[in-house]
Amino acid sequence: MSERRVTMADVARKAGVSPTTASFALSGRTDMRISDTSRQKVLEAARELGYRPNVTARSLRTKSTQTIGFVSDQITTTPFAGDVIRGAMEAARERDNLLFITEAGGDRDAESSLVHALLDRQVDAVIYASMFTRYVTPPKELFGRRVVLLNCLAPGFDAPSVVPDELEAGRDAARALLAAGHTEGIWAIGGHQAVPATPEGIIAGNERMRGLEEVLRAGGARLDGVIECDWDTRDGYREVSALLAAGHRPRALVCLTDRVSMGAYQALGEAGLSVPGDVSVVSFDDQDIAAVLRPALTTLKLPHYQLGRLAVELILRTGPLEAVVHRVPMPLQERGSIGEPAEG
Amino acid sequence: MSERRVTMADVARKAGVSPTTASFALSGRTDMRISDTSRQKVLEAARELGYRPNVTARSLRTKSTQTIGFVSDQITTTPFAGDVIRGAMEAARERDNLLFITEAGGDRDAESSLVHALLDRQVDAVIYASMFTRYVTPPKELFGRRVVLLNCLAPGFDAPSVVPDELEAGRDAARALLAAGHTEGIWAIGGHQAVPATPEGIIAGNERMRGLEEVLRAGGARLDGVIECDWDTRDGYREVSALLAAGHRPRALVCLTDRVSMGAYQALGEAGLSVPGDVSVVSFDDQDIAAVLRPALTTLKLPHYQLGRLAVELILRTGPLEAVVHRVPMPLQERGSIGEPAEG
DNA sequence: GCAACTTGCTAATCCGATTTAACAACGGAG
DNA sequence: CTCCGTTGTTAAATCGGATTAGCAAGTTGC
Numbered sequence: 088m089s090e091r092r093v094t095m096a097d098v099a100r101k102a103g104v105s106p107t108t109a110s111f112a113l114s115g116r117t118d119m120r121i122s123d124t125s126r127q128k129v130l131e132a133a134r135e136l137g138y139r140p141n142v143t144a145r146s147l148r149t150k151s152t153q154t155i156g157f158v159s160d161q162i163t164t165t166p167f168a169g170d171v172i173r174g175a176m177e178a179a180r181e182r183d184n185l186l187f188i189t190e191a192g193g194d195r196d197a198e199s200s201l202v203h204a205l206l207d208r209q210v211d212a213v214i215y216a217s218m219f220t221r222y223v224t225p226p227k228e229l230f231g232r233r234v235v236l237l238n239c240l241a242p243g244f245d246a247p248s249v250v251p252d253e254l255e256a257g258r259d260a261a262r263a264l265l266a267a268g269h270t271e272g273i274w275a276i277g278g279h280q281a282v283p284a285t286p287e288g289i290i291a292g293n294e295r296m297r298g299l300e301e302v303l304r305a306g307g308a309r310l311d312g313v314i315e316c317d318w319d320t321r322d323g324y325r326e327v328s329a330l331l332a333a334g335h336r337p338r339a340l341v342c343l344t345d346r347v348s349m350g351a352y353q354a355l356g357e358a359g360l361s362v363p364g365d366v367s368v369v370s371f372d373d374q375d376i377a378a379v380l381r382p383a384l385t386t387l388k389l390p391h392y393q394l395g396r397l398a399v400e401l402i403l404r405t406g407p408l409e410a411v412v413h414r415v416p417m418p419l420q421e422r423g424s425i426g427e428p429a430e431g
Numbered sequence: 432m433s434e435r436r437v438t439m440a441d442v443a444r445k446a447g448v449s450p451t452t453a454s455f456a457l458s459g460r461t462d463m464r465i466s467d468t469s470r471q472k473v474l475e476a477a478r479e480l481g482y483r484p485n486v487t488a489r490s491l492r493t494k495s496t497q498t499i500g501f502v503s504d505q506i507t508t509t510p511f512a513g514d515v516i517r518g519a520m521e522a523a524r525e526r527d528n529l530l531f532i533t534e535a536g537g538d539r540d541a542e543s544s545l546v547h548a549l550l551d552r553q554v555d556a557v558i559y560a561s562m563f564t565r566y567v568t569p570p571k572e573l574f575g576r577r578v579v580l581l582n583c584l585a586p587g588f589d590a591p592s593v594v595p596d597e598l599e600a601g602r603d604a605a606r607a608l609l610a611a612g613h614t615e616g617i618w619a620i621g622g623h624q625a626v627p628a629t630p631e632g633i634i635a636g637n638e639r640m641r642g643l644e645e646v647l648r649a650g651g652a653r654l655d656g657v658i659e660c661d662w663d664t665r666d667g668y669r670e671v672s673a674l675l676a677a678g679h680r681p682r683a684l685v686c687l688t689d690r691v692s693m694g695a696y697q698a699l700g701e702a703g704l705s706v707p708g709d710v711s712v713v714s715f716d717d718q719d720i721a722a723v724l725r726p727a728l729t730t731l732k733l734p735h736y737q738l739g740r741l742a743v744e745l746i747l748r749t750g751p752l753e754a755v756v757h758r759v760p761m762p763l764q765e766r767g768s769i770g771e772p773a774e775g
Numbered sequence: 776g777c778a779a780c781t782t783g784c785t786a787a788t789c790c791g792a793t794t795t796a797a798c799a800a801c802g803g804a805g
Numbered sequence: 806c807t808c809c810g811t812t813g814t815t816a817a818a819t820c821g822g823a824t825t826a827g828c829a830a831g832t833t834g835c
Binding site for chain 1: 483484485486487488490491496498506512513516517520524527529530531532533534544545547548549550551552553
């Protein structure tokens with residue numbers, strides 16, 4: 088990229104010392120004896136020439152490129168991507184690292200090819216990311232490499248995972264309802280089980296429900312029903328409409344995702360029921376719509392930024408990576424959709 | 432990253448030739464005479480050992496890292512980011528290049544620091560991107576470097592720009608209305624001028640209006656009025672409500688962005704006017720909401736993916752980059768919001 | 776039969792750093 | 806005065822490839 092860069096040799100020449108001395112002076116190693124005067128001369132020369140080390144050349148010897156590869160199935164479409172990448176990027180920058188961002192689009196061959204491209208560039212580690220929490224099988228090229236699994240799990244693959252703490256989020260949803268006084272008339276919309284159209288429910292849905300049921304039961308509250316459905320707005324609308332049409336009068340809805348909540352709002356509105364006056368709603372994910380709904384939705388936020396950040400922080404810790412599952416808290420975004428139980 | 436890689440020396444040894452011969456055989460250069468038998472032996476050995484060249488080491492000599500840096504002000508929040516990056520990434524992959532993605536968050540110091548980090552890693556070129564079209568001053572570290580400006584303009588800075596063709600989009604909006612028979616009762620909402628809260632209007636707003644007015648006039652149509660306002664949903668709602676309250680009865684609205692269109696829909700709905708039966712609406716940007724509004728919005732799409740793709744394609748073309756402004760067409764997304772003029 | 780070319784291959788350098796091994800110069804101990 | 810240990814510095818090797826220069830062996834031309 089044009090204009091010869093200043094090299095260490097240039098600095099050494101200007102300072103009147105050998106490249107070796109310049110190297111030691113610049114790296115600031117104390118185990119090699121460099122006089123203060125030499126060190127000053129080198130530092131001064133480097134400053135004047137605007138010297139910056141060539142990371143590529145250095146890495147040839149040191150084996151460290153201060154570079155991390157990021158491979159995901161999808162970075163576009165989803166609201167997930169931006170914040171995860173920003174979290175990873177900021178953590179990387181704090182330690183003078185840079186990120187190669189790639190996307191395989193779910194294609195195994197593309198994935199292998201991308202991992203090769205990353206390894207050919209000697210990345211120090213690879214983040215293997217999924218856009219929703221699920222089980223994955225990383226490409227064989229990653230075996231034995233320094234890898235962190237982001238938002239996914241791979242039993243048998245020797246690497247740490249970083250995932251949202253869905254179980255605790257389920258508990259927190261229950262606690263939020265209990266704290267507002269809800270003990271009956273509670274329904275869950277979206278259910279434990281994933282149906283094919285909602286693969287993101289496989290892990291998230293199950294754990295949210297487990298946590299929810301555990302704390303409700305311990306708190307002496309009752310879950311009147313669990314409605315299984317896909318995780319889209321129309322599903323929430325349809326199921327809640329049906330629920331009301333069947334004569335049920337819920338006091339609180341636990342919607343397994345914000346899109347379902349949005350559908351629930353529509354159904355409740357049509358039935359003349361207000362949130363949270365007649366029915367409280369607590370949700371999960373904190374997607375964009377959560378804040379713009381009226382009333383704004385109380386929801387347990389997927390900690391995208393923190394997931395990205397922690398993945399990089401693990402990588403940059405010294406020492407080998409342990410195959411542990413790190414669960415990142417999903418903070419409760421308290422907004423206006425939970426109230427006291429309606430009378431009657 | 433663990434496990435010694437296979438080097439070219441390994442391949443040469445296995446093939447029983449010198450590293451030099453192996454290098455020539457593998458690079459497939461025809462100007463160096465290598466016998467077919469030697470070439471075969473080398474290729475065979477490389478295949479068996481699973482040899483892959485070390486791009487980092489190679490770049491030390493060749494000066495090319497097959498790596499491009501991407502610096503933007505913001506990659507999160509905005510719907511812009513995902514598609515731009517995907518376009519850039521896919522174009523890069525087609526030519527065996529990888530992207531360093533960085534975000535400066537509008538901070539000049541961070542920007543300089545990031546550019547340095549990129550240059551230290553010997554990137555072949557840098558894409559300097561803005562999240563909305565505007566004039567920028569790239570950091571001085573980029574002077575004399577191979578740079579493409581994405582979605583921004585920098586007069587005096589010797590680099591090509593890639594921007595949406597807003598002027599032609601304005602013309603196309605006019606053509607779409609003319610084609611449906613509209614010649615009067617046409618109002619523009621969002622105006623030419625940017626107000627402080629809507630910096631993205633500075634360039635986009637002006638050019639869209641210029642194109643619109645030019646073609647409407649040439650087509651014998653009349654623009655009844657231009658309403659200046661910020662580019663948010665509430666602004667569209669307020670201005671269109673006011674317009675109707677003042678007794679005007681528009682036949683077509685040209686909304687300068689989809690968010691304004693959404694507000695206009697609300698105002699029209701409240702006034703009992705239907706789209707497109709009573710009032711046609713044409714818009715710009717094609718944000719997520721455009722497709723989910725009822726009726727779905729006919730809008731001129733910001734070509735994010737194509738912008739990213741073209742930026743990389745320019746960089747990967749051989750030869751010097753010319754400081755030309757490349758305008759990428761904004762395709763008309765024909766949906767349901769334009770109809771024949773209402774009788775009246 | 777000998778110079779002039781080809782052909783096929785390799786030794787040696789280079790790219791820009793880091794790191795190992797060794798070498799002067801000096802001071803103190805014996 | 807020699808031996809030895811410090812101290813400060815540098816020559817040389819190394820990392821993994823690309824590239825230049827040159828060297829043998831075989832062909833061709835006359």
